[in-house]
Amino acid sequence: MSAHPDPAAPSASLNARAKLAVTAGKAAAAVSRAAGRGSGSVIGGRVALKLDPELLSRVSEGLDVILVSATNGKTTTTRLIAEALKAAGPVVSNALGANMPAGITSALADSGEARFGVIEVDEKYLNQVARATHPKAIALLNLSRDQLDRSSETRMLAENWREGLAGSEAVIIANADDPLVTWAASSCKKVIWVAAGQAYKEDAWSCPSCGGVMQRPDEEWFCPSCGFRRPQPHWALQGEFVVDPQGNPWPIRLQLPGRANLSNATSTAAVVSVFGVHPQIALQRMESVQAVAGRYESVVVHGREVRLLLAKNPAGWLETFSLIDPAPAPVVLSVNALSADGTDTSWLWDVDYERLVGHPVFVMGQRKLDLAVRLEVAGVQFQVVDSIQQAVAMAPQGRIEAIANYTAFQQLRRDVANVN
Amino acid sequence: MSESALRLVWIYPDLLSTYGDRGNVLVVERRARQRRLEVERIDVRSDQPVPTSGDIYLIGGGEDRPQRLAGERLRQDPGLGRAIENGAIVFAVCAGYQILGHEFIDDRGERTAGLGLLDVWSTRGESKRNVGDIVAEPDPRLGLPTLTGFENHQGVTHLGQGVSPLARVSVGGGNGTGDGTEGAWRDTVFGTYLHGPIMARNPIVADLLIKLALDVSALPPVDNTWYDALRSERIAAAQSAS
Missing domain, CATH: 3.40.1190.10 (Mur-like, catalytic domain)
Known part of the structure; x- marks a missing residue:
């Protein structure tokens, strides 16, 4: 401008x-x-x-x-x-x-x-x-x-x-x-x-x-x-x-x-x-464009690199899975169901979480239990955590891919900003 | 049931799969495999014939126009009716539930014939759309625990003499008739307004379908830890919001 x-x-x-x-x-x-x-x-x-x-x-x-x-x-x-x-x-x-x-x-x-x-x-x-x-x-x-x-x-x-x-x-x-x-x-x-x-x-x-x-x-x-x-x-x-x-x-x-x-x-x-x-x-x-409104941004949390990825709907999750580091890169998933996200979480079943088999996965956010059942049925190994700090502390080595839907993503950005 | 595998038929994923309905298919499949059953899953697109030899048929929800198209195509196809005559189990959600009945209101606002496989008929509600978490107590004859789900519909479904309510609503709208009923069932045919999807929120419903298909009264236990945690959370959330 x-x-x-x-x-x-x-x-x-x-x-x-x-x-x-x-x-x-x-x-x-x-x-x-x-x-x-x-x-x-x-x-x-x-x-x-x-x-x-x-x-x-x-x-x-x-x-x-x-x-x-x-x-x-x-x-x-x-x-x-x-x-x-x-x-x-x-x-x-x-x-x-x-x-x-x-x-x-x-x-x-x-x-x-x-x-x-x-x-x-x-x-x-x-x-x-x-x-x-x-x-x-x-x-x-x-x-x-x-x-x-x-x-x-x-x-x-x-x-x-x-x-x-x-x-x-x-x-x-x-x-x-x-x-x-x-x-x-x-x-x-x-x-x-x-x-x-x-x-x-x-x-x-x-x-x-x-x-x-x-x-x-x-x-x-x-x-x-x-x-x-x-x-x-x-x-x-x-x-x-x-x-x-x-x-x-x-x-x-x-x-x-x-x-x-x-x-x-x-x-x-x-x-x-x-x-x-x-x-x-x-x-x-x-070529000069890096993170856009925090999307794709890499941050450091307790000495670990965490990449912040936004996925709001089945098409977005599918595109996001195609760009994350291959297994066994650790993955954090965070899902909320506030009004801005849509209060119906049934879309989780339209997302192919089966693609995360082989990744150590940590689930958090307001609707982590919906995610837990979804991953259980997908046959993905996962652990339920309360915060990004806890996920980072438990994650095995490698860049951590943190994927979140709309308000969960905003929350994640605030959380990592507060840590640093 | 056919000799080798449990045949799980998903009707019209191209039209009736709007509200995570794939979840019902995945949960039934998963829980059958956890009991060491072989599962043959058959996804039937709306330009393909419905097989008559399935054991469990699942029909999902959809928006008004796809619902009309699905109803038109299923009326031309005797497959599902023959399967029910053969004793197959049918479980239908929302738009699929309405299609099983005698008639429903389509996207053009017209009364449209359904399949007449359940003695119910659907109209369009005058009041506001039912959207949100729902909790309901199932018909005690089914041996199911409290049902939790998410509903999102304008339709109102009226029950005839030939069916029983699937459940009684404690939070939410259900059939929308004002009498507190939710869903309908007769023998091996079930209809409900519960999304969520219902099998993910209530895995015992998936087990019920498998038991009916196998004609057994019990299944080996599986780990329900996360399902139970989700159920408790959603039931409590719905009750505190109401």
């Missing part, structure tokens, strides 16, 4: 009411920060939006807005796009993952001299944010089951995207390997298809168009009942290379681990090419 003479002063282009709203919002954010309730960006945005409901439209005026939505990978991809786009001009972004209208408004109010606004959007708010911000590009990465007790069914989300985006002038960058994302994007005018892969397929056996049973030979997919099929991709992830529309392969060298991040990098290259950034430049810039 570019320097601004007074970061607290609203941009000159905002009218009086919007300025008041931004200023009041910042005051509320400062109070929230002082009270120790997090970064304050959400509460600040909420106050501001209440004073001026059209504020999100106003604060995005003059920016080339790029929206990023998905079940998984949206925070990281937003960060990668922001980094790559800096090659073309200054960027403002909701880098802390506050991805609902209030948090987005708060982030954009600080736009300063930025030319681009790179915005992560919660799946359920995509249409609303797209209407308010008139984006130039929208990246749709993946859709799969997440927090079933409170969010709507996955196919309904795809249907909502499809209806909301049908008339959009934005260039849609969509994952052609995800049938639900393809269904959502296929009514749009301008679509760039990216073969970004799909590891978790359990929500994609039923044709989103007609309900037929999907056939999935190799990387293709099609519905034999209605003919809905995978579009021909323009960009593709092949091994550890991004292949551009001309067929040129560009090597991906990320500090971020795992297949999912190779996929995120591929989508990022496709997005920033819309704004004239060459894939080679984009990929070079992505």
Whole structure:
């Protein structure tokens, strides 16, 4: 983000009411920060939006807005796009993952001299944010089951995207390997298809168009009942290379681990090419990205290296298992079921914990007993612990891979910060 | 039961596997293998015929549209009905439970025919959705301990003369009829609104199905330490929240 003479002063282009709203919002954010309730960006945005409901439209005026939505990978991809786009001009972004209208408004109010606004959007708010911000590009990465007790069914989300985006002038960058994302994007005018892969397929056996049973030979997919099929991709992830529309392969060298991040990098290259950034430049810039909001961060606890990994739903856990150190690397699992996590823990049974056989495993978190039964049935050796310190003290040698769902991850970050 | 292995059939994982229903399959399979039984697991996708020679059939929960599709496809397939005539055990959860009945309300708000394999019919509740932990006391004839689960449904299921309630709710909504009943059963066919999944929270239910399949009155004991710890925690949490 570019320097601004007074970061607290609203941009000159905002009218009086919007300025008041931004200023009041910042005051509320400062109070929230002082009270120790997090970064304050959400509460600040909420106050501001209440004073001026059209504020999100106003604060995005003059920016080339790029929206990023998905079940998984949206925070990281937003960060990668922001980094790559800096090659073309200054960027403002909701880098802390506050991805609902209030948090987005708060982030954009600080736009300063930025030319681009790179915005992560919660799946359920995509249409609303797209209407308010008139984006130039929208990246749709993946859709799969997440927090079933409170969010709507996955196919309904795809249907909502499809209806909301049908008339959009934005260039849609969509994952052609995800049938639900393809269904959502296929009514749009301008679509760039990216073969970004799909590891978790359990929500994609039923044709989103007609309900037929999907056939999935190799990387293709099609519905034999209605003919809905995978579009021909323009960009593709092949091994550890991004292949551009001309067929040129560009090597991906990320500090971020795992297949999912190779996929995120591929989508990022496709997005920033819309704004004239060459894939080679984009990929070079992505190399600098390390931890994103604490995800993938390595910390030292009592002299032991612990890597913090976030996994919120079956697709996320599957991607995470594919990147951890091989057995017998010690693994800590922590699961909560607060409202932000979803209070129904039955998703644990959609995760292949059988993959942890051979690892010494330590389970903790509010729902450690659910994990214990799941691992018992999976035939995984485990011990139940009360804290990360206890797990670290008991773990055999090797880097400790700590995998946690949403609020358990936040708790884990606080715990390791307090130890050190 | 067939000669060599326990045949465990999972109906339509492509449509009815939204709420961790795979857990029921995994727990039954695990507990059978712990008793040194061979298990043949058969996952039947909705474009495949339902085999008639299974011992235990499990049907899971799903959202409204997949439920309609599953009902349409199962109505075309005589496999499950024949299996029940052969004495097979059927255990169905939520959307699967509704499909076993005479009719349910589909995603378009229309009354849709079920399979008529349980004497129940389902309507859509007027009040708010039942979401949360549920505790219920099972029919004493089943020899089961208190049931714990997680429910998440708008549907209300009415019981006919041909079935008994599976349990009486002490915390939660159950069938949603206001009479405190939860689930339904007749002979070897069971339906319930309990997710969790139910077998993980209540492994004795998995054992019951295995005993019925083997036609035995008892099974060798297995270590239930973690199941028991989870059960106690969830029952206490549900009771203190209510």
